[in-house]
Amino acid sequence: MLHKFALFSFSLFLMSFSYAGEIFDGLPNKVNPSGKYVFYSHGFIVEGKDPTPIHDRWGKYDFPAVKEGLSDSGYHLIATHRPAKTHPFKYAKQLSDQVNQLLExxxxxxxxxxxxxxxxGFxxxxxxSYLKNKxxxxxxxxxxxxxxxxxxxxxxYGHLFSVYETSDSVGSCDEVVARRADTVSSYKEVSISTGKEHGAFFTPKNEWLEPVKNWLKRKK
Incomplete structure:
Protein backbone atom coordinates (compact mmCIF):
# COMPACT_ATOMS: atom_id res chain seq x y z
CA MET A 1 0.00 0.00 0.00
CA LEU A 2 2.84 2.33 0.90
CA HIS A 3 4.53 1.48 -2.40
CA LYS A 4 1.38 2.40 -4.38
CA PHE A 5 1.10 5.70 -2.51
CA ALA A 6 4.72 6.49 -3.34
CA LEU A 7 4.10 5.78 -7.03
CA PHE A 8 0.97 7.95 -6.97
CA SER A 9 2.86 10.81 -5.31
CA PHE A 10 5.69 10.52 -7.83
CA SER A 11 3.18 10.60 -10.71
CA LEU A 12 1.65 13.79 -9.33
CA PHE A 13 5.13 15.27 -9.07
CA LEU A 14 5.87 14.46 -12.71
CA MET A 15 2.54 15.93 -13.80
CA SER A 16 3.16 19.16 -11.90
CA PHE A 17 6.68 19.35 -13.30
CA SER A 18 5.46 18.87 -16.86
CA TYR A 19 2.99 21.73 -16.42
CA ALA A 20 5.57 24.03 -14.82
CA GLY A 21 6.42 27.21 -16.66
CA GLU A 22 8.68 26.90 -19.69
CA ILE A 23 10.25 29.41 -22.08
CA PHE A 24 9.35 29.08 -25.77
CA ASP A 25 10.50 31.07 -28.79
CA GLY A 26 7.13 30.48 -30.45
CA LEU A 27 3.76 28.95 -29.81
CA PRO A 28 4.31 25.46 -28.30
CA ASN A 29 3.18 22.44 -30.35
CA LYS A 30 1.17 21.09 -27.44
CA VAL A 31 -1.14 23.46 -25.57
CA ASN A 32 -2.36 22.70 -22.07
CA PRO A 33 -5.84 24.30 -21.70
CA SER A 34 -5.27 24.51 -17.94
CA GLY A 35 -2.00 26.39 -18.35
CA LYS A 36 -1.33 30.11 -18.37
CA TYR A 37 0.53 31.77 -21.24
CA VAL A 38 2.47 35.02 -21.36
CA PHE A 39 3.81 36.56 -24.58
CA TYR A 40 6.77 38.97 -24.31
CA SER A 41 7.59 41.34 -27.19
CA HIS A 42 11.01 43.01 -26.99
CA GLY A 43 12.10 46.49 -28.03
CA PHE A 44 13.12 47.64 -31.52
CA ILE A 45 16.89 47.40 -30.93
CA VAL A 46 16.73 43.60 -30.58
CA GLU A 47 15.17 43.11 -34.02
CA GLY A 48 17.75 41.23 -36.07
CA LYS A 49 20.20 38.48 -35.17
CA ASP A 50 21.84 39.89 -32.01
CA PRO A 51 19.96 39.06 -28.77
CA THR A 52 22.22 41.40 -26.75
CA PRO A 53 22.69 44.58 -28.84
CA ILE A 54 24.41 47.65 -27.40
CA HIS A 55 22.74 51.08 -27.44
CA ASP A 56 25.05 54.12 -27.46
CA ARG A 57 23.18 55.77 -24.57
CA TRP A 58 21.43 52.99 -22.66
CA GLY A 59 23.90 50.13 -22.93
CA LYS A 60 23.17 46.44 -23.51
CA TYR A 61 19.67 45.12 -24.06
CA ASP A 62 19.95 41.65 -22.54
CA PHE A 63 17.06 39.81 -24.16
CA PRO A 64 18.05 36.36 -22.80
CA ALA A 65 18.31 37.75 -19.24
CA VAL A 66 14.95 39.52 -19.55
CA LYS A 67 13.33 36.27 -20.69
CA GLU A 68 14.86 34.39 -17.80
CA GLY A 69 13.80 37.06 -15.31
CA LEU A 70 10.26 37.24 -16.65
CA SER A 71 9.81 33.45 -16.66
CA ASP A 72 7.90 31.86 -13.80
CA SER A 73 6.65 28.46 -12.68
CA GLY A 74 3.10 29.81 -12.78
CA TYR A 75 2.95 30.32 -16.56
CA HIS A 76 4.61 29.50 -19.89
CA LEU A 77 6.56 32.37 -21.45
CA ILE A 78 6.58 32.83 -25.22
CA ALA A 79 9.27 35.28 -26.33
CA THR A 80 10.04 35.42 -30.04
CA HIS A 81 13.19 37.10 -31.39
CA ARG A 82 11.81 39.20 -34.25
CA PRO A 83 13.79 39.57 -37.48
CA ALA A 84 15.15 42.90 -38.68
CA LYS A 85 12.71 45.33 -40.30
CA THR A 86 9.66 43.62 -38.80
CA HIS A 87 6.45 45.37 -39.83
CA PRO A 88 4.63 46.05 -36.52
CA PHE A 89 1.09 45.67 -37.91
CA LYS A 90 1.88 42.47 -39.81
CA TYR A 91 3.64 41.00 -36.76
CA ALA A 92 0.72 42.00 -34.52
CA LYS A 93 -1.58 40.07 -36.87
CA GLN A 94 0.65 36.98 -36.46
CA LEU A 95 0.62 37.46 -32.69
CA SER A 96 -3.17 37.78 -32.62
CA ASP A 97 -3.40 34.56 -34.67
CA GLN A 98 -1.28 32.78 -32.03
CA VAL A 99 -3.54 34.06 -29.25
CA ASN A 100 -6.58 32.86 -31.19
CA GLN A 101 -4.97 29.42 -31.49
CA LEU A 102 -4.68 29.30 -27.70
CA LEU A 103 -8.32 30.34 -27.34
CA GLU A 104 -9.41 27.69 -29.85
CA GLY A 121 4.54 47.54 -26.43
CA PHE A 122 3.30 49.25 -29.60
CA SER A 129 -6.89 46.21 -31.10
CA TYR A 130 -7.08 43.22 -33.46
CA LEU A 131 -8.32 40.76 -30.82
CA LYS A 132 -10.96 43.01 -29.24
CA ASN A 133 -11.17 40.70 -26.21
CA LYS A 134 -11.91 42.35 -22.87
CA TYR A 157 -9.05 46.17 -24.89
CA GLY A 158 -9.03 44.06 -21.74
CA HIS A 159 -7.08 44.38 -18.52
CA LEU A 160 -4.16 46.79 -18.79
CA PHE A 161 -1.10 47.25 -16.57
CA SER A 162 1.36 49.99 -17.44
CA VAL A 163 4.87 50.67 -16.15
CA TYR A 164 6.92 53.71 -17.14
CA GLU A 165 10.22 55.24 -16.02
CA THR A 166 10.08 58.82 -14.71
CA SER A 167 13.41 59.78 -16.33
CA ASP A 168 12.21 58.51 -19.73
CA SER A 169 10.60 60.63 -22.44
CA VAL A 170 7.84 58.00 -22.78
CA GLY A 171 5.37 58.33 -19.93
CA SER A 172 1.90 57.42 -18.69
CA CYS A 173 -0.77 55.48 -20.58
CA ASP A 174 -3.52 57.72 -19.15
CA GLU A 175 -4.20 59.50 -22.45
CA VAL A 176 -4.23 56.24 -24.40
CA VAL A 177 -6.79 54.76 -22.00
CA ALA A 178 -8.89 57.95 -21.78
CA ARG A 179 -9.44 57.97 -25.54
CA ARG A 180 -11.42 54.68 -25.34
CA ALA A 181 -11.95 53.93 -21.66
CA ASP A 182 -15.02 51.82 -22.50
CA THR A 183 -12.87 49.05 -24.00
CA VAL A 184 -10.50 48.74 -21.03
CA SER A 185 -11.82 46.29 -18.42
CA SER A 186 -9.36 47.43 -15.73
CA TYR A 187 -6.37 49.75 -15.63
CA LYS A 188 -3.44 50.02 -13.25
CA GLU A 189 -0.24 51.96 -13.69
CA VAL A 190 2.97 52.38 -11.73
CA SER A 191 6.05 54.50 -12.30
CA ILE A 192 9.64 53.60 -11.48
CA SER A 193 12.59 55.93 -10.98
CA THR A 194 15.93 54.30 -11.77
CA GLY A 195 17.45 57.24 -13.64
CA LYS A 196 18.16 54.87 -16.55
CA GLU A 197 15.64 56.46 -18.92
CA HIS A 198 14.40 54.03 -21.62
CA GLY A 199 17.26 51.68 -20.72
CA ALA A 200 15.58 50.85 -17.40
CA PHE A 201 13.78 48.02 -19.25
CA PHE A 202 16.86 46.73 -21.10
CA THR A 203 17.68 44.34 -18.25
CA PRO A 204 15.53 42.43 -15.72
CA LYS A 205 15.56 45.10 -13.01
CA ASN A 206 13.44 44.28 -9.97
CA GLU A 207 11.93 47.78 -10.10
CA TRP A 208 9.78 46.84 -13.11
CA LEU A 209 10.01 43.05 -13.08
CA GLU A 210 8.52 42.51 -9.62
CA PRO A 211 5.33 44.57 -10.13
CA VAL A 212 4.81 43.04 -13.58
CA LYS A 213 5.09 39.46 -12.35
CA ASN A 214 2.89 40.20 -9.34
CA TRP A 215 0.23 41.63 -11.64
CA LEU A 216 0.46 38.68 -14.04
CA LYS A 217 -0.05 36.25 -11.15
CA ARG A 218 -2.83 38.21 -9.44
CA LYS A 219 -6.07 36.44 -8.60
CA LYS A 220 -8.71 37.23 -11.21
Missing part, protein backbone atom coordinates in the same frame (compact mmCIF):
# COMPACT_ATOMS: atom_id res chain seq x y z
CA UNK A 105 -7.40 25.10 -27.89
CA UNK A 106 -9.49 25.83 -24.81
CA UNK A 107 -7.23 28.27 -22.95
CA UNK A 108 -9.46 30.86 -21.21
CA UNK A 109 -8.85 34.47 -22.23
CA UNK A 110 -8.11 35.38 -18.60
CA UNK A 111 -5.16 32.93 -18.70
CA UNK A 112 -3.49 34.77 -21.60
CA UNK A 113 -1.26 37.82 -21.14
CA UNK A 114 0.76 39.94 -23.55
CA UNK A 115 3.73 41.99 -22.34
CA UNK A 116 5.52 44.46 -24.57
CA UNK A 117 8.32 47.01 -24.16
CA UNK A 118 8.78 50.06 -26.40
CA UNK A 119 8.24 48.85 -30.01
CA UNK A 120 7.08 45.58 -28.48
CA UNK A 123 2.91 45.82 -31.19
CA UNK A 124 1.07 44.62 -28.08
CA UNK A 125 -1.37 47.53 -28.35
CA UNK A 126 -2.02 46.76 -32.02
CA UNK A 127 -2.58 43.10 -31.17
CA UNK A 128 -5.11 44.08 -28.52
CA UNK A 135 -10.73 39.38 -20.80
CA UNK A 136 -7.12 39.18 -22.04
CA UNK A 137 -4.34 40.80 -19.97
CA UNK A 138 -1.91 43.35 -21.36
CA UNK A 139 1.27 44.88 -19.94
CA UNK A 140 2.67 47.99 -21.62
CA UNK A 141 6.24 48.93 -20.68
CA UNK A 142 7.33 52.43 -21.76
CA UNK A 143 5.31 52.45 -24.98
CA UNK A 144 2.48 54.94 -24.47
CA UNK A 145 3.81 57.73 -26.64
CA UNK A 146 1.84 60.83 -27.55
CA UNK A 147 1.63 59.38 -31.05
CA UNK A 148 -0.07 56.23 -29.77
CA UNK A 149 -2.52 58.35 -27.78
CA UNK A 150 -3.61 60.08 -31.00
CA UNK A 151 -3.97 56.95 -33.13
CA UNK A 152 -7.67 56.24 -33.38
CA UNK A 153 -6.97 53.08 -35.38
CA UNK A 154 -5.39 51.42 -32.30
CA UNK A 155 -7.62 50.65 -29.32
CA UNK A 156 -6.58 48.74 -26.21
Missing amino acids: SGVPAKSISLVGFSRG ITAITS NINYVILAACTSGLAKREDITI
Whole structure:
Protein backbone atom coordinates (compact mmCIF):
# COMPACT_ATOMS: atom_id res chain seq x y z
CA MET A 1 0.00 0.00 0.00
CA LEU A 2 2.84 2.33 0.90
CA HIS A 3 4.53 1.48 -2.40
CA LYS A 4 1.38 2.40 -4.38
CA PHE A 5 1.10 5.70 -2.51
CA ALA A 6 4.72 6.49 -3.34
CA LEU A 7 4.10 5.78 -7.03
CA PHE A 8 0.97 7.95 -6.97
CA SER A 9 2.86 10.81 -5.31
CA PHE A 10 5.69 10.52 -7.83
CA SER A 11 3.18 10.60 -10.71
CA LEU A 12 1.65 13.79 -9.33
CA PHE A 13 5.13 15.27 -9.07
CA LEU A 14 5.87 14.46 -12.71
CA MET A 15 2.54 15.93 -13.80
CA SER A 16 3.16 19.16 -11.90
CA PHE A 17 6.68 19.35 -13.30
CA SER A 18 5.46 18.87 -16.86
CA TYR A 19 2.99 21.73 -16.42
CA ALA A 20 5.57 24.03 -14.82
CA GLY A 21 6.42 27.21 -16.66
CA GLU A 22 8.68 26.90 -19.69
CA ILE A 23 10.25 29.41 -22.08
CA PHE A 24 9.35 29.08 -25.77
CA ASP A 25 10.50 31.07 -28.79
CA GLY A 26 7.13 30.48 -30.45
CA LEU A 27 3.76 28.95 -29.81
CA PRO A 28 4.31 25.46 -28.30
CA ASN A 29 3.18 22.44 -30.35
CA LYS A 30 1.17 21.09 -27.44
CA VAL A 31 -1.14 23.46 -25.57
CA ASN A 32 -2.36 22.70 -22.07
CA PRO A 33 -5.84 24.30 -21.70
CA SER A 34 -5.27 24.51 -17.94
CA GLY A 35 -2.00 26.39 -18.35
CA LYS A 36 -1.33 30.11 -18.37
CA TYR A 37 0.53 31.77 -21.24
CA VAL A 38 2.47 35.02 -21.36
CA PHE A 39 3.81 36.56 -24.58
CA TYR A 40 6.77 38.97 -24.31
CA SER A 41 7.59 41.34 -27.19
CA HIS A 42 11.01 43.01 -26.99
CA GLY A 43 12.10 46.49 -28.03
CA PHE A 44 13.12 47.64 -31.52
CA ILE A 45 16.89 47.40 -30.93
CA VAL A 46 16.73 43.60 -30.58
CA GLU A 47 15.17 43.11 -34.02
CA GLY A 48 17.75 41.23 -36.07
CA LYS A 49 20.20 38.48 -35.17
CA ASP A 50 21.84 39.89 -32.01
CA PRO A 51 19.96 39.06 -28.77
CA THR A 52 22.22 41.40 -26.75
CA PRO A 53 22.69 44.58 -28.84
CA ILE A 54 24.41 47.65 -27.40
CA HIS A 55 22.74 51.08 -27.44
CA ASP A 56 25.05 54.12 -27.46
CA ARG A 57 23.18 55.77 -24.57
CA TRP A 58 21.43 52.99 -22.66
CA GLY A 59 23.90 50.13 -22.93
CA LYS A 60 23.17 46.44 -23.51
CA TYR A 61 19.67 45.12 -24.06
CA ASP A 62 19.95 41.65 -22.54
CA PHE A 63 17.06 39.81 -24.16
CA PRO A 64 18.05 36.36 -22.80
CA ALA A 65 18.31 37.75 -19.24
CA VAL A 66 14.95 39.52 -19.55
CA LYS A 67 13.33 36.27 -20.69
CA GLU A 68 14.86 34.39 -17.80
CA GLY A 69 13.80 37.06 -15.31
CA LEU A 70 10.26 37.24 -16.65
CA SER A 71 9.81 33.45 -16.66
CA ASP A 72 7.90 31.86 -13.80
CA SER A 73 6.65 28.46 -12.68
CA GLY A 74 3.10 29.81 -12.78
CA TYR A 75 2.95 30.32 -16.56
CA HIS A 76 4.61 29.50 -19.89
CA LEU A 77 6.56 32.37 -21.45
CA ILE A 78 6.58 32.83 -25.22
CA ALA A 79 9.27 35.28 -26.33
CA THR A 80 10.04 35.42 -30.04
CA HIS A 81 13.19 37.10 -31.39
CA ARG A 82 11.81 39.20 -34.25
CA PRO A 83 13.79 39.57 -37.48
CA ALA A 84 15.15 42.90 -38.68
CA LYS A 85 12.71 45.33 -40.30
CA THR A 86 9.66 43.62 -38.80
CA HIS A 87 6.45 45.37 -39.83
CA PRO A 88 4.63 46.05 -36.52
CA PHE A 89 1.09 45.67 -37.91
CA LYS A 90 1.88 42.47 -39.81
CA TYR A 91 3.64 41.00 -36.76
CA ALA A 92 0.72 42.00 -34.52
CA LYS A 93 -1.58 40.07 -36.87
CA GLN A 94 0.65 36.98 -36.46
CA LEU A 95 0.62 37.46 -32.69
CA SER A 96 -3.17 37.78 -32.62
CA ASP A 97 -3.40 34.56 -34.67
CA GLN A 98 -1.28 32.78 -32.03
CA VAL A 99 -3.54 34.06 -29.25
CA ASN A 100 -6.58 32.86 -31.19
CA GLN A 101 -4.97 29.42 -31.49
CA LEU A 102 -4.68 29.30 -27.70
CA LEU A 103 -8.32 30.34 -27.34
CA GLU A 104 -9.41 27.69 -29.85
CA SER A 105 -7.40 25.10 -27.89
CA GLY A 106 -9.49 25.83 -24.81
CA VAL A 107 -7.23 28.27 -22.95
CA PRO A 108 -9.46 30.86 -21.21
CA ALA A 109 -8.85 34.47 -22.23
CA LYS A 110 -8.11 35.38 -18.60
CA SER A 111 -5.16 32.93 -18.70
CA ILE A 112 -3.49 34.77 -21.60
CA SER A 113 -1.26 37.82 -21.14
CA LEU A 114 0.76 39.94 -23.55
CA VAL A 115 3.73 41.99 -22.34
CA GLY A 116 5.52 44.46 -24.57
CA PHE A 117 8.32 47.01 -24.16
CA SER A 118 8.78 50.06 -26.40
CA ARG A 119 8.24 48.85 -30.01
CA GLY A 120 7.08 45.58 -28.48
CA GLY A 121 4.54 47.54 -26.43
CA PHE A 122 3.30 49.25 -29.60
CA ILE A 123 2.91 45.82 -31.19
CA THR A 124 1.07 44.62 -28.08
CA ALA A 125 -1.37 47.53 -28.35
CA ILE A 126 -2.02 46.76 -32.02
CA THR A 127 -2.58 43.10 -31.17
CA SER A 128 -5.11 44.08 -28.52
CA SER A 129 -6.89 46.21 -31.10
CA TYR A 130 -7.08 43.22 -33.46
CA LEU A 131 -8.32 40.76 -30.82
CA LYS A 132 -10.96 43.01 -29.24
CA ASN A 133 -11.17 40.70 -26.21
CA LYS A 134 -11.91 42.35 -22.87
CA ASN A 135 -10.73 39.38 -20.80
CA ILE A 136 -7.12 39.18 -22.04
CA ASN A 137 -4.34 40.80 -19.97
CA TYR A 138 -1.91 43.35 -21.36
CA VAL A 139 1.27 44.88 -19.94
CA ILE A 140 2.67 47.99 -21.62
CA LEU A 141 6.24 48.93 -20.68
CA ALA A 142 7.33 52.43 -21.76
CA ALA A 143 5.31 52.45 -24.98
CA CYS A 144 2.48 54.94 -24.47
CA THR A 145 3.81 57.73 -26.64
CA SER A 146 1.84 60.83 -27.55
CA GLY A 147 1.63 59.38 -31.05
CA LEU A 148 -0.07 56.23 -29.77
CA ALA A 149 -2.52 58.35 -27.78
CA LYS A 150 -3.61 60.08 -31.00
CA ARG A 151 -3.97 56.95 -33.13
CA GLU A 152 -7.67 56.24 -33.38
CA ASP A 153 -6.97 53.08 -35.38
CA ILE A 154 -5.39 51.42 -32.30
CA THR A 155 -7.62 50.65 -29.32
CA ILE A 156 -6.58 48.74 -26.21
CA TYR A 157 -9.05 46.17 -24.89
CA GLY A 158 -9.03 44.06 -21.74
CA HIS A 159 -7.08 44.38 -18.52
CA LEU A 160 -4.16 46.79 -18.79
CA PHE A 161 -1.10 47.25 -16.57
CA SER A 162 1.36 49.99 -17.44
CA VAL A 163 4.87 50.67 -16.15
CA TYR A 164 6.92 53.71 -17.14
CA GLU A 165 10.22 55.24 -16.02
CA THR A 166 10.08 58.82 -14.71
CA SER A 167 13.41 59.78 -16.33
CA ASP A 168 12.21 58.51 -19.73
CA SER A 169 10.60 60.63 -22.44
CA VAL A 170 7.84 58.00 -22.78
CA GLY A 171 5.37 58.33 -19.93
CA SER A 172 1.90 57.42 -18.69
CA CYS A 173 -0.77 55.48 -20.58
CA ASP A 174 -3.52 57.72 -19.15
CA GLU A 175 -4.20 59.50 -22.45
CA VAL A 176 -4.23 56.24 -24.40
CA VAL A 177 -6.79 54.76 -22.00
CA ALA A 178 -8.89 57.95 -21.78
CA ARG A 179 -9.44 57.97 -25.54
CA ARG A 180 -11.42 54.68 -25.34
CA ALA A 181 -11.95 53.93 -21.66
CA ASP A 182 -15.02 51.82 -22.50
CA THR A 183 -12.87 49.05 -24.00
CA VAL A 184 -10.50 48.74 -21.03
CA SER A 185 -11.82 46.29 -18.42
CA SER A 186 -9.36 47.43 -15.73
CA TYR A 187 -6.37 49.75 -15.63
CA LYS A 188 -3.44 50.02 -13.25
CA GLU A 189 -0.24 51.96 -13.69
CA VAL A 190 2.97 52.38 -11.73
CA SER A 191 6.05 54.50 -12.30
CA ILE A 192 9.64 53.60 -11.48
CA SER A 193 12.59 55.93 -10.98
CA THR A 194 15.93 54.30 -11.77
CA GLY A 195 17.45 57.24 -13.64
CA LYS A 196 18.16 54.87 -16.55
CA GLU A 197 15.64 56.46 -18.92
CA HIS A 198 14.40 54.03 -21.62
CA GLY A 199 17.26 51.68 -20.72
CA ALA A 200 15.58 50.85 -17.40
CA PHE A 201 13.78 48.02 -19.25
CA PHE A 202 16.86 46.73 -21.10
CA THR A 203 17.68 44.34 -18.25
CA PRO A 204 15.53 42.43 -15.72
CA LYS A 205 15.56 45.10 -13.01
CA ASN A 206 13.44 44.28 -9.97
CA GLU A 207 11.93 47.78 -10.10
CA TRP A 208 9.78 46.84 -13.11
CA LEU A 209 10.01 43.05 -13.08
CA GLU A 210 8.52 42.51 -9.62
CA PRO A 211 5.33 44.57 -10.13
CA VAL A 212 4.81 43.04 -13.58
CA LYS A 213 5.09 39.46 -12.35
CA ASN A 214 2.89 40.20 -9.34
CA TRP A 215 0.23 41.63 -11.64
CA LEU A 216 0.46 38.68 -14.04
CA LYS A 217 -0.05 36.25 -11.15
CA ARG A 218 -2.83 38.21 -9.44
CA LYS A 219 -6.07 36.44 -8.60
CA LYS A 220 -8.71 37.23 -11.21
